[in-house]
Amino acid sequence: MNKLTDKDIKKVYWRNLFGLQWGWNYERMQGLGYSWVIMPALKRLYKDDKEQMKTALKTQLGFFNTSQPMSHLIIGADMGIEEKTGMSDPEAIVGLKTGLMGPFAGVGDTIFLAIYRAIVFSIASYMALSGSALGLLLPIIAGAAILWVRYKFTWIGYQQGTKLATEFAGRMKILTEGASILGLTVVGALIPSVINYSLDLKYQMGKVTLNIDDMLNQILPSLVPLAIVMFSYWLLGKKKMNSTRLIFVLIALGMVLGNLKRIFGM
Amino acid sequence: MNKLTDKDIKKVYWRNLFGLQWGWNYERMQGLGYSWVIMPALKRLYKDDKEQMKTALKTQLGFFNTSQPMSHLIIGADMGIEEKTGMSDPEAIVGLKTGLMGPFAGVGDTIFLAIYRAIVFSIASYMALSGSALGLLLPIIAGAAILWVRYKFTWIGYQQGTKLATEFAGRMKILTEGASILGLTVVGALIPSVINYSLDLKYQMGKVTLNIDDMLNQILPSLVPLAIVMFSYWLLGKKKMNSTRLIFVLIALGMVLGNLKRIFGM
Amino acid sequence: MNKLTDKDIKKVYWRNLFGLQWGWNYERMQGLGYSWVIMPALKRLYKDDKEQMKTALKTQLGFFNTSQPMSHLIIGADMGIEEKTGMSDPEAIVGLKTGLMGPFAGVGDTIFLAIYRAIVFSIASYMALSGSALGLLLPIIAGAAILWVRYKFTWIGYQQGTKLATEFAGRMKILTEGASILGLTVVGALIPSVINYSLDLKYQMGKVTLNIDDMLNQILPSLVPLAIVMFSYWLLGKKKMNSTRLIFVLIALGMVLGNLKRIFGM
Amino acid sequence: MTVSFGIIIVLCVYVALAVLDQISLQLGPYSPLFGGAITGLVMGDLKTGLMVGATLQLMTLGVATFGGATVPDFLTGSVMGTAYAILANKGASYGIGLAVPIGLLLTQTDILARMANTFFQHRADRFAEEGNYRKVELQNIWGTIPWILSRILPVAIGLFFGQSVVSAINSFIPAWFMDGLKTAGLILPAMGIAILMRYLPIKKYFPFFIIGFVMMAYGGKNFSILGSALVGLAMAAIYVIFKNKPTSPVTTSGTDSSENDDSDDDEVEIDE
Amino acid sequence: MTVSFGIIIVLCVYVALAVLDQISLQLGPYSPLFGGAITGLVMGDLKTGLMVGATLQLMTLGVATFGGATVPDFLTGSVMGTAYAILANKGASYGIGLAVPIGLLLTQTDILARMANTFFQHRADRFAEEGNYRKVELQNIWGTIPWILSRILPVAIGLFFGQSVVSAINSFIPAWFMDGLKTAGLILPAMGIAILMRYLPIKKYFPFFIIGFVMMAYGGKNFSILGSALVGLAMAAIYVIFKNKPTSPVTTSGTDSSENDDSDDDEVEIDE
Amino acid sequence: MTVSFGIIIVLCVYVALAVLDQISLQLGPYSPLFGGAITGLVMGDLKTGLMVGATLQLMTLGVATFGGATVPDFLTGSVMGTAYAILANKGASYGIGLAVPIGLLLTQTDILARMANTFFQHRADRFAEEGNYRKVELQNIWGTIPWILSRILPVAIGLFFGQSVVSAINSFIPAWFMDGLKTAGLILPAMGIAILMRYLPIKKYFPFFIIGFVMMAYGGKNFSILGSALVGLAMAAIYVIFKNKPTSPVTTSGTDSSENDDSDDDEVEIDE
Numbered sequence A, B, C: 001m002n003k004l005t006d007k008d009i010k011k012v013y014w015r016n017l018f019g020l021q022w023g024w025n026y027e028r029m030q031g032l033g034y035s036w037v038i039m040p041a042l043k044r045l046y047k048d049d050k051e052q053m054k055t056a057l058k059t060q061l062g063f064f065n066t067s068q069p070m071s072h073l074i075i076g077a078d079m080g081i082e083e084k085t086g087m088s089d090p091e092a093i094v095g096l097k098t099g100l101m102g103p104f105a106g107v108g109d110t111i112f113l114a115i116y117r118a119i120v121f122s123i124a125s126y127m128a129l130s131g132s133a134l135g136l137l138l139p140i141i142a143g144a145a146i147l148w149v150r151y152k153f154t155w156i157g158y159q160q161g162t163k164l165a166t167e168f169a170g171r172m173k174i175l176t177e178g179a180s181i182l183g184l185t186v187v188g189a190l191i192p193s194v195i196n197y198s199l200d201l202k203y204q205m206g207k208v209t210l211n212i213d214d215m216l217n218q219i220l221p222s223l224v225p226l227a228i229v230m231f232s233y234w235l236l237g238k239k240k241m242n243s244t245r246l247i248f249v250l251i252a253l254g255m256v257l258g259n260l261k262r263i264f265g266m
Numbered sequence D, E, F: 001m002t003v004s005f006g007i008i009i010v011l012c013v014y015v016a017l018a019v020l021d022q023i024s025l026q027l028g029p030y031s032p033l034f035g036g037a038i039t040g041l042v043m044g045d046l047k048t049g050l051m052v053g054a055t056l057q058l059m060t061l062g063v064a065t066f067g068g069a070t071v072p073d074f075l076t077g078s079v080m081g082t083a084y085a086i087l088a089n090k091g092a093s094y095g096i097g098l099a100v101p102i103g104l105l106l107t108q109t110d111i112l113a114r115m116a117n118t119f120f121q122h123r124a125d126r127f128a129e130e131g132n133y134r135k136v137e138l139q140n141i142w143g144t145i146p147w148i149l150s151r152i153l154p155v156a157i158g159l160f161f162g163q164s165v166v167s168a169i170n171s172f173i174p175a176w177f178m179d180g181l182k183t184a185g186l187i188l189p190a191m192g193i194a195i196l197m198r199y200l201p202i203k204k205y206f207p208f209f210i211i212g213f214v215m216m217a218y219g220g221k222n223f224s225i226l227g228s229a230l231v232g233l234a235m236a237a238i239y240v241i242f243k244n245k246p247t248s249p250v251t252t253s254g255t256d257s258s259e260n261d262d263s264d265d266d267e268v269e270i271d272e
């Protein structure tokens, strides 16, 4: 059977960067994209064997969904295995893909979608708020670093092959835990940093003015933002509540809070 | 035998809230109160059986002492067991009570007497110092939350019965450790926050004024308060020293420190 | 055989304080000093036995090198053993010395050379920078405390004897780890605190002035010092690089950075 | 200015309620903070009351009756210190200075009350022998009497003779003594803290003490006790999590989006 | 003032590129921050664009398409909010107020695109049966069309009728409503954060949430998200180190001086 | 202005004592801080001495002779830098700029001293063969001579020709060079820190490095090295506690009131 060339691997990397989600759909999610991404490898391996090619195409069009940066590891491993065994055991390929995509989605989304974005874009945004467009370079530069990581992932996946599935599994658990710790620390820090709402209520009692915000701050700074977040968190746990509906609830809440003075005729 | 009604449990809860320590005395401590608190249950169970009632009364008047909020767990468990076995084995009841009261006192006092009070009353006091009596609501509100916890404790104790004794024991150790960690963190933080004493000594050396407080602060902020606390801690470890005597020592120290300028004729 | 007197032990302590490194040389490092330090004990034990004395002298002049404060433990243990077994088994003495000197050097240098110095002398230096020579007392006072520790070490070593070698070994590992944690925390903190360099670059873009330092600070305070440290760390990992050469590199870098405005004609 | 009978009665009722609060609900009235505030309110100078009460409260934060230990009666001290400060019209620090020795003096009445109740305990024992549970019940209720008296009597007497006491203080006590008391007040919180340190296993967990201290010493005005308590809570929880689960369980976080996560609708709580 | 055709075309190209960025490289153009900045730049008011974009970005930090979940289209919201703000000349907060409801409205177009692509998936299945891999490949490329249309259409329409929309808003929407929207904007980040809290195992690791909150709540202006992330990274690494190595390995730190330490020349990295 | 013989002699005696301090007690005289201060004092300008010494000290905090490694002689650098600064009357930064290259130059004399002592080691070996312990003892004492000479000679020579050196510097060294040296001084502490990082197991325990950095970077003026050391100590102790006691021992904290706790009267210490 043919061997994959370095150029094939690189081609797959480039396709993976761009097209894994072009054909995203509710039925197979990244299934269509996956087949396109790995196609250079399939061509090399099965161009001359129509039956194998058919099996490969059908196999690779199946349901797939994971975090994009992590997908490189899986696709890499997939290539590594097919290079050795071809399409003799499609079940094994499907097993590899579906076995890894779940845990990889968890840790990948935590790191790359949640934490990474929160950090990089909050810094860039604060820079923008202070008037400098230069902050926009930050996501570009940091993003380029991630492209490099994704390149490495492709090769690691390819070289480790099945080992990845067995060895990474154990590591994954602990990595997910680590990512969760990092993520929750950042999430806790986001509350006082991005919710700048304060009640802005002052109360005249005889000669003394009671500043409600000051009093709440003396108990705990950012108490009101924390309360709103906790309320939102609790709502999201309710049946029939989802994030879009939560927006309406918060807009309604904002309508009330933003007009407190009108409401109380102050 | 009779079963306890929900109303009985609630009655005991209410009595426990108020009267566990009304009859507090050096001989049996909360012994007298315990019998009064659990009386509604005793009445229900033994009203028609004079002998059992006598045994019950004598048993429940025995020595007892624990943290008030935790006592609900013990009294609850006591009711749960007596409902099943009556006064057939008074030793078991005594064992339950005396076995749990020690560890419960430790963890309960740490959490409810030491830490809870330090936090809630320090916040309220700082509010009061800034002129607002509204801070006094804080202990009331937080205290009401604790009454609710005590209510839950009564039911948990009642429903778990003996299991409480066995299962909680293991948990207790680790909970006590956790409470200690929390407690010691707060205690460390109390030093700089509630001891506002500084030496207030300035020294004229040629043209330069030596501000002793500034110099000590450069080494470590709140060094003097820390030193006084460490001295007090060390004194308390001495034989024949107790907290009341420590007050006299500190007043004497205050007399000296407060008159340093008089003493040195500055 | 003769017993060591308390006075002997104290004499050895004093000699150890002062003379362990007087004869330091590349061939045996603290070997010459070691023999001088332990001489009062050797005299007591072998004065009347020329052969033993010869063996002892030759043994004690062998290669030795460890952290000075820790050396008291080893020399103490050496005395304890020789008092019991004399020079019957010189191999055992050499084994004790060379077995302990390595790990003791590691933990001792971390604690006493690296961390202790960084803390005490940085505080004293900051005091000096604010004009007060009184800060110079700090190293003297703290140093006196260490002399007391070294005194204790001598006796601990002497009393524990061989047990030290076996028992301390296990402890040492964990102590070294602890010292490393402490050390690395301080090292991390040193960066922003002792490297006060900032780029001092301003850029005129139309109407807005771009302050590069402010922008970098918004990303991470002390980013430039951190980068210089990381660069130095990386350089030190290179073959043929050592700390003296690193100084030249940093001076060269300083020459460039210090003349940025001249270079760019600003 | 003397204290009117009306005020004396109101404050006596208050301290009676306060001592009952102390041995039961512990909602707040038993605290020096409330003692000062209520007295100030009743005597028409809330602000002085708040100052005296709050300062005394901070001074005695760590003082608690662990295991039935007797501690100075700072509540009564706070009530009377506030009253005297308002009577003498000499400001809060005057009252704080007096509150401490008064509290000390009254340590004994607390002990008396706790001793007196042994009497009711023995009566209860007797009725128990007879199986007379109603009478047994009654004894615990009688137990409130010594408690209440131990607080009402000193307050009533102290306030009745208030004016004379204040005059005596003003004429006999030298300035340096009052200065000394003031400084003593500043360092007295060390006692409560030292008691807590003895009570808690500091030798085993001293690192957390250090962390608490450092946070507050350097955090200064920006930090607070609640803040340090939250950090302490976090560290305690991490400790408990580590100790409880030596082997890492499979976490099921991950691909479930929040929309499907409707199985749990509780607020944040320890998950075990 | 109306939006010129040139500008409409440029912005349409931009949102097309942006949606492709969103489903692939995620370098930045897909973010509301870029949306605002680019629109501002193109329409000659970069500053307003930066304000709208940055504010919207912070408002939606935690909002991400975990597992293919659909979220409001805040990018298009940002583009159109900025454009309307500049058209109406009413400042950034006007634009921010509009961006949120616009983003909400456009949730549906995202869903349509994701549904439409099922069509290409089925075509690919058919070609796979025939082994026609070239045609299979093509289907994924066609998949970009629905994505691009789902963004271009609303932007084109919205900008074309921009002036009328703005006039309508100005005359029909009362002041209290805009005030309300403004406040809603201030509290909306709670949503993103709550989503993240649902997504992450907060019940198990809540202590770290507390630590993050406390650091930022008390650290205030002196602290930053990156700072908290570094602390979080450190704690995560400590956790991993502890869990991975239950028995303490022999450390070989020690007497080697740095000069001899030439065997490793890497930068700081996790050592395992 | 030249340096009087008296001053040269005093400073020579000082550096002799200082080098002995360095290889024995390490109380302080061996440090650049003392070097600057003493020189300043002797030459009548303490303030300049403190500035030069303190700055140099901070610059070289991490520089230490681990395992007998040779490092630049910053003490002598500090002495002579201070002296030249006072001679030239050009302020502290002039002295700091000179101290570094001087220290570098004198690295060699330290090496010479350490080599020279091999001579006494060999003599001692010979006397050991004879069992002549008195003569063996003597060799170690002779060992002080090379140490002392290695410091006294450069200082004496450097100070004697001080005026000429300073003039040479002033006329030959261009402004940009002094500016460069100044900036070099600002970044040179990186060296000491990097050495410490190489010396300590940073790859294994990098999280603590991060924590130290973050605390200081964000804590800024409010924080200090001692503060970070206390936090580091706490973390180290927690680590040791965890590692040492895998199973949680029964704690006996609890109901004992502090009054009965008279069995231990020690101050806080690690309890094991």
Ligand SMILES: OC[C@H]1O[C@H](O)[C@@H](O)[C@@H](O)[C@@H]1O
Pocket (backbone or CB within 6 Å): B029, B030, B065, B066, B067, B068, B105, B109, B113, D065, D066, D067, D068, D069, F255
């Ligand atoms: O220590 C247990 C318990 O002892 C006594 O009963 C009282 O001091 C209580 O306040 C305390 O909770």
Ligand SMILES: OC[C@H]1O[C@H](O)[C@@H](O)[C@@H](O)[C@@H]1O
Pocket (backbone or CB within 6 Å): A029, A030, A065, A066, A067, A068, A105, A109, A113, D255, E065, E066, E067, E068, E069
């Ligand atoms: O959750 C895995 C994965 O699911 C979908 O494909 C998208 O929402 C991606 O952004 C996400 O990474």
Ligand SMILES: OC[C@H]1O[C@H](O)[C@@H](O)[C@@H](O)[C@@H]1O
Pocket (backbone or CB within 6 Å): C029, C030, C065, C066, C067, C068, C105, C109, C113, E255, F065, F066, F067, F068, F069
């Ligand atoms: O490393 C152990 C030891 O080695 C040499 O003897 C010297 O550098 C000492 O300062 C050091 O403590």
